[in-house]
Amino acid sequence: MSVGVDQVAEAMFQLVTETHGKKSLKAMDLTKAMIEKFGAAECDKELCKHAIRQLMDSGRCIYSYLGGSYITLPPDKA
Amino acid sequence: MSEERKKRETPLLDELESGPWPSFVKEIKKSDTPMADDLLGVLERSYEEHIGHWKHGGLVGVMGYGGGVIGRYSDVPQDFPEVAEFHTMRINQPAAWFYTSDALRKITDIWERHGSGLTNMHGSTGDIVLLGCKTEALEPTFAELTSLGFDLGGSGSDMRTPSCCIGQARCEWACYDTMGACYDFTQTYQDELHRPAFPYKYKLKFAGCPNDCVASVARSDMSFIGVWRDDIKVDAEQVKAYAASGKLDIQQDVCDRCPTRCMRWDGASLAIDNANCVKCMHCINAMPKALAPGDDRGAAILIGAKAPIVGGALLGSVLVPFIKMEPPYEEIKELLSRIWDLWAEYGKNRERVGEFIQRLGLGNFLEQIGLEPVPEMITAPRANPYVFYQDTVEEEA
Numbered sequence: 316m317s318v319g320v321d322q323v324a325e326a327m328f329q330l331v332t333e334t335h336g337k338k339s340l341k342a343m344d345l346t347k348a349m350i351e352k353f354g355a356a357e358c359d360k361e362l363c364k365h366a367i368r369q370l371m372d373s374g375r376c377i378y379s380y381l382g383g384s385y386i387t388l389p390p391d392k393a
Numbered sequence: 394m395s396e397e398r399k400k401r402e403t404p405l406l407d408e409l410e411s412g413p414w415p416s417f418v419k420e421i422k423k424s425d426t427p428m429a430d431d432l433l434g435v436l437e438r439s440y441e442e443h444i445g446h447w448k449h450g451g452l453v454g455v456m457g458y459g460g461g462v463i464g465r466y467s468d469v470p471q472d473f474p475e476v477a478e479f480h481t482m483r484i485n486q487p488a489a490w491f492y493t494s495d496a497l498r499k500i501t502d503i504w505e506r507h508g509s510g511l512t513n514m515h516g517s518t519g520d521i522v523l524l525g526c527k528t529e530a531l532e533p534t535f536a537e538l539t540s541l542g543f544d545l546g547g548s549g550s551d552m553r554t555p556s557c558c559i560g561q562a563r564c565e566w567a568c569y570d571t572m573g574a575c576y577d578f579t580q581t582y583q584d585e586l587h588r589p590a591f592p593y594k595y596k597l598k599f600a601g602c603p604n605d606c607v608a609s610v611a612r613s614d615m616s617f618i619g620v621w622r623d624d625i626k627v628d629a630e631q632v633k634a635y636a637a638s639g640k641l642d643i644q645q646d647v648c649d650r651c652p653t654r655c656m657r658w659d660g661a662s663l664a665i666d667n668a669n670c671v672k673c674m675h676c677i678n679a680m681p682k683a684l685a686p687g688d689d690r691g692a693a694i695l696i697g698a699k700a701p702i703v704g705g706a707l708l709g710s711v712l713v714p715f716i717k718m719e720p721p722y723e724e725i726k727e728l729l730s731r732i733w734d735l736w737a738e739y740g741k742n743r744e745r746v747g748e749f750i751q752r753l754g755l756g757n758f759l760e761q762i763g764l765e766p767v768p769e770m771i772t773a774p775r776a777n778p779y780v781f782y783q784d785t786v787e788e789e790a
Contacts, residue, residue, distance in 0.1 A: 342590035343737050355484070360734070368588060371457045378459030380450040383742045384549035384589030390452060 318357040323349050323366035331386060335393055339385040342367055348365055400679060401434040405441065428509045431475035435467055435478025446473075452482055453528055455535040457573035459589040460532055461545025479509070480529045480781070482540060483520035483546035483569060485579065485586075486574035489559040490515065499541055507534040517612070517700075518596065519556030549590035552742075555579050557599035558606040564675065566689035567601030568619025569612075569718035575599045577720060591733070591750075592740030593703075601673045602686065610709045613748045614727070616695045621687035622715050624667040625676070631683035632663045647679050689718040694725070694733075707747040714769035731762040 327345045331356065334340060346363040370376040379387045387393075409418045421429050435446050458761030463481040470477030484500070498588050500521065504510055509525035516522040526534060526622055535545065546554035558564065579586070585595075596607035601619040608757035609616030615655070635641045643663065648656040655669035656676060663683075665676075666701060672693075677684045678743045695709030716725065733745065740749045759766055 319527070326760070333653055340590075341742070342588070344593075346590075347738075364584060364588075364590070367590070368457075368584070368601060371459070371588060377452060378549065378589060379452045379463065380549045383593065384459050384551065 318353045318362070320362060320365045320369055323353070324369045326359060327363075327366055327386075328370060329371075331349075331388060333353065333375055335388050339379075339381065341385055344387060345386060352387070365387055399708060401430055401437065403433050403437040406433060406437050406518065407526075424510045426510060427475045428479075429511065431473040432479070432511075432525065433449045434511065435469065436475055437721070438469070447479075453531065455479075455531055455545065458545055458587045460548040460551045460587055463548050465525070479502050479525040480528065480531065482508070482523040482526065482534060483516060483518070483548055483554065484523060484533070485544050485546040485554050486519055486521050486556070487514060488557050488575040488579075489562055490519075496541070499536070499746060500543065501589075501702065503534060503537045503541070507537070511741075518546070519598075519607075520554050545587065547586045547594070549589045550591045550593050551587070551595070552582050552585035552591070553596045554586065555582075555592050555597040555599065556607055558601050560601040564601055565681075566619075566674070566686060568606060568621055568686055569617075569692055571599040571601045571617075573734065574617065574718055575719065577722060581726065585654070591737055593743045593745050595736075595746065599692075603672050604678065609704070610695060611698050611747065613698055613709065615621045615732075616709050617691065617692045617718065617725075618695060619686075619717060620672045620693045621690045621716075623683075623687035623689040625665055625670065626685040626687060627663060628685075632680065633661070635680050635683055638658075641679065641734065643680075648677055650679075677739050691715050692732070694728075697742065697745070697750055699745045699747050703743050704745070704748050707745075709747075711769050711771060712764070714767060721740070728762065728764070735761050 324337050326349060330345060330348055331340060345367065346360055349358050350362050350364070351360070370386070371378070374389065375392075376386050380387045404416075406418045410416045417745060418433070421433055425474075439445055440531055446468050447465055448468055449463055449465050450763050451466070453464040454462045461483050463483070464481045465481055467476050467479065478510035486735045501510070501512065504512060504523050504563070507526055507530040508523055511524040513522035513524055538544070557571035558567070559567075560567040563571055585591075596613040597615050597616070597617070598607045598613035599617045600607050603618055603620060605616075605618055632643070641647070643658045648654070648658050652673050652675075653669045653671055655666040657664040664677045677686065693711055694713035696709050696712040698709035699707050713728070736746050736749050739753075740746070744752070753761075755770065756766065
């Protein structure tokens with residue numbers, strides 16, 4: 316795969332930013348969007364899992380719980 | 394309690410201190426902190442108004458994790474400021490809840506420094522539940538707990554903290570090493586535990602025998618219940634001893650209560666039709682010195698149980714009638730991976746896997762996860778087979 320974790324994480328972050336306040340995204344929503352964007356040959360669920368972990372560990376995104384667990388921006392970055 | 398701080402009046406709650414039984418009001422009062430005082434205050438108001446004053450969820454957690462902290466807020470923070478934020482922390486318990494008293498003291502010391510000092514040993518899922526802290530206390534608490542070797546458990550749409558019965562550590566009926574399996578699965582699925590990626594919660598529980606002391610058949614999306622597939626072991630002399638004791642009527646108390654009537658007692662010897670035994674454990678529980686599970690032991694895997702949150706309650710039903718429970722559990726993990734892949738992709742938000750199977754149909758579900766239907770896939774013993782017989786199969790045959 317030529318697509319790396321950083322690239323997927325960045326694309327996920329952009330999607331979370333663009334949809335913030337309009338649509339709540341779950342981990343699987345991001346994963347499906349990335350597979351569609353980069354193609355199944357370049358991006359799989361495992362890569363997406365690592366990308367989500369990177370976003371969380373860096374603090375760029377956080378989880379929220381609103382009847383289910385969603386990925387969103389931290390309150391001070393929203 | 395300091396002299397300056399005025400205690401809240403709680404006449405309704407105070408009534409629950411009377412009597413010889415343990416009282417949660419007494420225990421909360423022992424905490425003797427402003428937070429505990431406001432907790433009693435808001436509860437007293439709930440007793441007066443007959444409504445709860447809590448809301449939960451939100452954005453609280455520790456860095457990198459999506460589970461383990463349940464945001465809890467009072468909806469009357471102006472009146473009870475000490476519990477305006479009163480978050481719950483779930484701590485991953487050791488398998489089968491084995492602790493040293495020293496470890497428990499250290500955990501509770503941490504909680505007294507950072508939180509309300511109130512705990513819940515243990516929550517329904519099995520975690521140590523630390524009740525009530527402010528948002529600012531979450532990270533320091535987490536840091537101290539992890540330095541002690543503890544970690545957060547699950548919450549939200551993730552794999553919840555796996556739990557197990559005491560298994561081979563203290564029970565003669567355990568058909569496999571529940572604690573070893575629980576520990577192994579907990580370690581393997583750390584990502585699924587801490588970073589929610591599912592439509593809703595997914596619980597794994599490991600019970601060593603069909604007595605199911607962790608209630609896995611009622612409370613876990615996937616339960617591993619120890620069973621055997623050879624014959625029940627019978628000590629004929631001990632059977633006679635039970636009969637001679639006069640304390641047990643083998644016909645009435647054992648044979649007549651066998652759900653499949655697979656036992657015969659002629660007054661001198663006990664015969665068991667093992668092919669018709671459904672491993673209910675009744676006879677073994679009734680005559681523990683005379684009967685025991687067979688030697689060819691493993692587990693049955695059940696799927697789909699849940700408590701009645703959102704939809705109605707479901708009991709688990711058999712997915713795999715028998716499998717050897719031996720590390721590294723690769724076959725089971727591959728099956729689990731296929732189930733998670735399917736459910737994560739097609740499950741609706743807040744749809745448990747049991748509800749997902751109902752919506753999809755068991756036949757379709759089995760086909761998608763690559764599992765062959767077998768007659769043991771039933772909702773209750775000897776009733777309601779729900780693997781449907783297809784005409785096309787007959788035609789092809």
